[in-house]
Amino acid sequence: MSQAPLLEIKHLTTKFSTEQGIVKAVDGVSLHIDPEETVGIVGESGCGKSVTAESILRLFDEKTTEYGGQILFEGRDLLQLSEEEMRKVRGNRISIIFQDPMSSLNPVYTIGDQIMEAIRLHQRASRRQAREKALELLRLTGISDPERRLRSYPHELSGGMRQRVMIALALSCEPRLLIADEPTTALDVTIQAQILELMNELKEKLRMGIMLITHDLSVVAQMCSRVIVMYLGEVVEEAEVTTLFDRPLHPYTSGLLKSVPQLDGRRKQKLYEISGAVPAMHEVEACCRFAPRCPFATELCRSKAPSLEEAEPGHRVRCWHYKDIQANGGGSDGSGLLVTA
Amino acid sequence: MTKYIVQRVLSLVPVLIVVAVVVFLLIHLSPGDPASVILGDEASEESVAELRSRLGLDLPLYRQFFVWFGGVVTGDLGDSIFMDMSVTEAFFSRLQPTLSLAVLAQTIAVGIALLLGIAAARRRGTLTDQAVMGFSLLGISVPSFLLGLFLILLFAVKLKWLPVAGYAPISSGLWNHLRYLILPAMVLGFMQAALIARMTRSSLIEALGEPYIKTARAKGLKPGVVTYKHALRNAFIPILTVIGETFGTLITGASVVESVFNVPGIGQLIISSIQRRDFAVIQGSILLITVTYVLLNLAIDLVYGLLDPRVKLNGGRGR
């Protein structure tokens, strides 16, 4: 690796104490994001993607949450920072965009108030300067008639427009890292494409790293250079985008790939479905977590948990049987997927 | 906004009509002839007949209603049979103590309730929270007159800090005025505080769970700013509704407490009129009070429109 990574997470665990006992939502996750790199994190709902993202900003109520491991960012471990130092990171050095633009903006304040609040929090700026900056951000995110929008309330805007505002808000202090948690899930397909396009553009302009959380593999193919697949709080596979799509080694990844509808005309093929549901976090036992749903599971998988191993340079996988799968040329036929992108 | 106001005002018309009909019919609930009930058993036949025609009781029911309703619309609520004044005069002469009491009680209630409600919501699930919930359960379970009696026992009889009952107008000095009002205001304030604190807690908890709160925290705002500027401003809309409603009940429903503490307000007027069978005063005061209550609710709705940008906008859009 030529340069130090922008963000490096080492063995992160996030535990919540709930009424049913302690829930480990993230369990020993390690990953890194290089400067100006876009990394995708994929997995079904409930696999700990969002918790990982929000752990980076330490957004959980720390009375009921326990973090472990390290989150290294700009030479400091975020988990060691005081609450006050942490506040200087949030929204300033690292920003986050949430899934639902409908409810992520405060309904009783104008768009302008909300953006200016973030600017004035982290930068020395008069109201006038902050207003100018906010206008500029709205223009940057491609919002028409920004003067008027500044005075609008969130409910007066469409969903796509609100997500643009969320992006403007996130970029208000030119962060080094942008975390996008399912930024397009709640939007129409055409709007989705526009928003992704916008994020790509802005990444070039502002030279920031992006952590893109999604369950939509076509979004990953379009946006990311590297992908991390998570399952039940763990990283199960990590690889360059093309490698992952061509030669997925973890049966879960293959399952995800096969369940994407393909546009190459083979209509008769049944859409693949991973059997079973994601078990609740506290039901996890000492075994391969995917074993109950895995078509290749053996006695070994059911009795001992595999560790994350490097199958080839830059390609890591958590599976007892990856070598067999590798020998068979990857678990997916791999073809056609990129067509959807 | 105008459309919103017009809509709200129009929706009151049927309510007010029902109120008027019920108030009108009240007097006809009495077993037997209202005139002889008013005058008692010993009244002569002539005086009963005279009262009947004076009250218009010899007309058919629907004509009686229109005569009465015509009077109401023009502001004539009839005359008191026992006091030498019109019902409106009697009502407004008793308004000031009730208003003083309501304002003082509401100040106490809102102060206590916001403090407790916010504390409980921010420390959800802790001992503080449970104590606040217990307090508010007690507040809705203790009858007001009973709390009044207990406070009289404690502060007036045992400790002798405050007068047992009575009233002094503001003109006799502010302190003297307040001295008499503190106990009844505490009673009313405590009950209302229970309601408002519960509402504050639950709507603040709801607001704190909204996604925009996460956005605010992710901006790097301090917890205090997140709670007060972002969550409370949103939670305040339902809280305000309850505050308004409770203020309505304070003005209208303080009758029991007024009679315990002998405060010469509207409530006492109605109760003494009931004892004297002064039907015109009962009818008129209840009508005025209910209309006040309805109008207060209208005012709350309008303020609500000002507070929540989603309500404005010519009645269009919104979520």
Add this chain to the structure above:
Amino acid sequence: MASLEPIAVSAPPGRGRIAWRRYFSNPLLVTGTAIMSVVALLALLAPWTTSYDPYSIETLNRLQPPSGEHLFGTDQLGRDVFTRVVYGIRVSLLVGASVTAIAGAIGLLVGLASAYSPVCDHIFMRICDGLYAFPSILLAISIVAIMGPQTGNVILALTIVYIPSIARIVRSAALVVQEKTFIEGLRAQGAGVFRIMGLHMLPNVLSPLIVQASFVFAVSILTEASLSFLGAGIPAPEPSLGNLLLDGKNVIFKAWWMTVFPGVFIILMILGLNLLGDGLRDFLDPGAGSNNRFAKRKKAVRRRRRRSD
């Protein structure tokens, strides 16, 4: 992504046992029923719980403080206060239960009819709005005062006052059910009005009705006490907790026991019923979250917001 079927965890234990376990894990409900059972037993077994007669006057024994002989002391006519409290609870329970039963039944019918027919809806709901606008105590007082202070009239007045709150709850619960497709389907099959209302809507409005009824029970006891305290309720020699307190107020300087003991029992009863109501709501509608006594108020607020949209 892959559409996934949930996995059954294990065979569910018997329904009855689950209900018991849920009952005992609900402290509000347990405390509420405990308080109410004790109070109710005390009152229902009145002839056995006390050896005095609530009406027998013993002028020699006036205003005696609590003692072994007279647990709660005696009143200004020498009557045993404990006995009068116990009989007063009977009256309170009688009034509360009658009001709840009558207002519950009428409110249920009105609510269902309003949910079913738009014409009924317009008429009944306007009337309910109008009745709702009155301060409840004042309306009840006026009705009783004009009709004459008798137990029956108190029950009638309170019933009129509390019908709207029940009708509204039933109506909104029934409207929710009515929008469900199965009712649509029944209609398409030609099921009659009464069949749909009785067999399909009724069971679904039952839990909100029960919860609301328990609160109406509490408020009508509270209001009855206020009415009697103001002298516009249960008439004099018959003991009710409210008129016991009225007697107590007149001698509050001399005989604290005449205020404290009836007072404590009123609080206990209303507290018990409120706990019962809160507990029942959690029990019958686990999704509703525990402190949502005011959920309906909030819903009203939302409705208001929507209406204005």
